[in-house]
Amino acid sequence: MLVHLAQEYCKAINDGGMPAIKSAWTYAVQEQLRSSCREAVQLYRARMNDKAMHSLPMYEDELRAVHRAAKAEALELFFGPGFREDDTECRDYRAELNRRIRQLYDHVKGLNSGHSRAQCEEIAEELYRKHIEVKLNVRGSYKDTTELMADWEEVRRIFHERTSGPGQAEVMSSVILTRMTESVNRVCDQKKLDEKAHERSCTLGAIYDGAVAYFTGAAAKVKESAAEDEQC
Numbered sequence: 001m002l003v004h005l006a007q008e009y010c011k012a013i014n015d016g017g018m019p020a021i022k023s024a025w026t027y028a029v030q031e032q033l034r035s036s037c038r039e040a041v042q043l044y045r046a047r048m049n050d051k052a053m054h055s056l057p058m059y060e061d062e063l064r065a066v067h068r069a070a071k072a073e074a075l076e077l078f079f080g081p082g083f084r085e086d087d088t089e090c091r092d093y094r095a096e097l098n099r100r101i102r103q104l105y106d107h108v109k110g111l112n113s114g115h116s117r118a119q120c121e122e123i124a125e126e127l128y129r130k131h132i133e134v135k136l137n138v139r140g141s142y143k144d145t146t147e148l149m150a151d152w153e154e155v156r157r158i159f160h161e162r163t164s165g166p167g168q169a170e171v172m173s174s175v176i177l178t179r180m181t182e183s184v185n186r187v188c189d190q191k192k193l194d195e196k197a198h199e200r201s202c203t204l205g206a207i208y209d210g211a212v213a214y215f216t217g218a219a220a221k222v223k224e225s226a227a228e229d230e231q232c
Helices: 002-014 021-051 060-078 088-136 145-162 169-230
Strands: none
Touching: 021 060, 021 088, 060 088, 088 145, 088 169, 145 169
């Protein structure tokens, strides 16, 4: 700040005038506030790059903790020169600093959400293929939906272990729920088909038995009739 003040004094003297202490001091303060604000924003960005951007996706509470720590460091740097928080110009630059930090934080949150959703969708589909679909494609692998839901519980457990971030809940309620509903319908439809096939088999068996009995009886009657003819 003293450097800015000295520069203002020299400029006034070189221009052939007398330096106005109040205006020079105001200018120096404004320059320092601008510089401190700029450096604080740079510090916040650097901390978020180091602690967050290279670790995406993250759980929201983890990202929030990184943000708060980075913001605290930025504010400490901003107030380092000894500005008073109740000063009007200081409040203006503090508001600008908060706005810039919020803007950067929102950007990182958006990236985190995108990374999280992409990760969750990929892993959800992978787990579905490996643990559910491969068995659905083999007839008779699931005797009922109880066995199916036991596998889905295992999928849910692995999914939460391998994923993180805000995309978890969204993908659970969209991709996984959709796949779960489809698989339950497939098992139920297959069970109905098996039951109908069993009923059809029993019906055909009864018809066959009846036919055999009928033709056996008819043959016996023919034979008996032929014997009677011979006796005549």
